[in-house]
Amino acid sequence: MLRFEAIKKLLRDLDDEVVVVGNLGPTSDEMWHAGDREKNYYTYGSMGLCSSIALGISLNCNNKVVAFDGDGSILMNLGSLATIGRESPANLIVVIWDNEMWGQVGRQYSHTHYRTNLEDISKGSGISRTITVENIKQLESAFSKALFSEGPWVVIAKIEEGEYMPVAPVEPEKTTYKFRESMLKNAKT
Template identity: 35%
Template sequence: MSASLYRREVVRELLRARGDLLGVAGLGSTAWDCTAAGDSPLTFPLWGAMGLAASIGLGLALAQPRRRVMVVTGDGEMLMGLGSLATIGVQQPANLAIVVIDNERYGETGMQLTHTAHGVDLARIALACRFRAASVVREASELAALRSAIHGGEGPLFAQVKVVDEKLPLVLPPRDGALLRARFRRALLGEAADSA
């Protein structure tokens, strides 16, 4: 089944009117997608640490239980950290959503097929790991409900959004890791970030 959703539009919709949502963006295309939707200090974009986006989201969700946390990452990145879905399933963070933008390709390295192109179903893995809700999203008409669940529904929530395997212009966030860490903490914690 060929995909009809476009990744930049999906991410832009999920981040629309984000309020105090905290974001983690997996390395590569999903980081560029989040930046294209508007660079924010409250999104932590990864330039490395492949496989760790969901774990970083878990740590953030546990530390900030009153804030919503959304991890936006790619299918290849998620596949490298499948164990973290089991770890999240044990912790049951109600404020955490994992959104996999699934183009079924390793987009940064030559568009090689990932496991999801061969039918590996990440949403069913998440369900088996005790996520409260997990689904494959294919239609634009489903995005409003997904956005609403991310911003206010009971998690942990997982969505695997099938998107067109397009190559897009790069929209890059800052790449200095210490800067990204410091600006996130300043924006979230205020002056306390400097004395903690």
């Protein structure tokens, strides 16, 4: 499965109120090329922080919040899974795009290519709703189940690395400003 094809499918019919936080680099680029959304939050530069940022957002709003994380980034901040297990927000879905590599910086194999199992680590962190998917059909079915049930969910999506899209023309300050404005429209009181 190619991440860009999968991202296009998952975002195509997604409710406008669902927040999607993108891992740095190609994942955020692909989210933008799939169609920019008010509630997309792109984390350029912030390796390891995608799921942590999504966790923080999920604890402060009633929207469903989705992290589109990467295997390398999650490996750099495994504590984020432990904290997600500890806080257990029902509105959080973490999708880990697992290409078994640090793709953007040279496609070196990551630990998931060897013996590290991120689904087992999620379960060991107290996250009971987990699944590993290998193709788009399985992913769509897991994602829709996660959207319409209580989480937190961790979905490990095994992907092949494809060609990269051009870097998206987004700036961190503008992304944050636009995203904050959009969240304030329906802020918790």
